[in-house]
Every structure is written in structure tokens, then in C-alpha cells.
Amino acid sequence: MRDVMTKSMARNIFYGGSLFFIIIFLGLSLHSHRYIVTTSTNAETLTESVAHGKRLWEKHACINCHTIMGEGAYFAPELANVTTRWGVADDPDGAFEMLDGWMKAQPSGVEGRRQMPRFDLNPEETRALADFLRWVDSIDAQGWPPNDAG
Secondary structure, three states, X not given: OOOOOOHXXXXXXXXXXXXXHHHHHHHHHHHHHHHHHHHHOOHHHOOHHHHHHHHHXXXXXXXXXXXXOOEEOOOOOEOOOHHHHHOOXXXXXXXXXXXXXXXXXXXXXXXXXXXXXXXXXXXXXXXXXXXXXXXXXXXXXXXXXXXXXX
């Protein structure tokens, strides 16, 4: 091998290396997309009620205080496993009743505690939000949140 690298050698290494890593990047992107779509999203259980609950989550900007799977603000509790914590992950009516009671009790007025605003959701909206939280809880989050408390 030569002791000096020529311009053409440097160019070939640059283009060859760039092409190699672009192919690796595209392959990993495709793998990630397939994994998310087929393994972790639980897409077959999506219903109109779950989609409506997601729209309510966005409309009321719940992510400004809460997190779901680590995404959002850390002002209020993680909600990825909230229906499991409440013991209603497999009970749609129980999830509705728990969320309805919690939402109606807000703001709690406890001194020194952060206060959740009152959103005055109707029963249909509360049920949709409960369905959305139950659906999020059913996703394979690969061990997230790291503890049961969220």
C-alpha cells in the first residue's frame, strides 16, 4: 500500500463509506418501521373511541403536564400505565368510572399540591379518554415506565 493517499483514493473512500452508511441507515429505518407497525402498536385494537380520546388528549393539551411513554412534560404523573395502577386495565366501565370521578374531583384544592384544571368533559368524552388510556396501557412499551408508580 502506498504511504500517500491520492485525491482519487480519498474520494473513493468518502463515496464508498457514505453509500455504505446510507444503506445501513435505510435498513435500520425500515426495520424500525416494521417493528413498530407489527409488534408494539396494537393497531388491531384501535377503535373510533380510542381515536376520539387521542383527539381529546391533544385538544386539551394533556401532554403539557403529563407524559405517555416518556413523551411530554414531567409536571404530572406518567399515564402509560395508569389503568393498570388503578386496576381497571381490563374493565372499560371501571376505567370510565375511575377517570370520571378523578376528573370531577379536580381541582382537588389540597394545599401545596399541584392542581389539575377542570375540563368539564361530558360522559362520552370521558369514556373516549378512558378508552385511549386503556389502549395506551395495552401497548408493548418494552418496560416503560420503569416503575409501577409511573
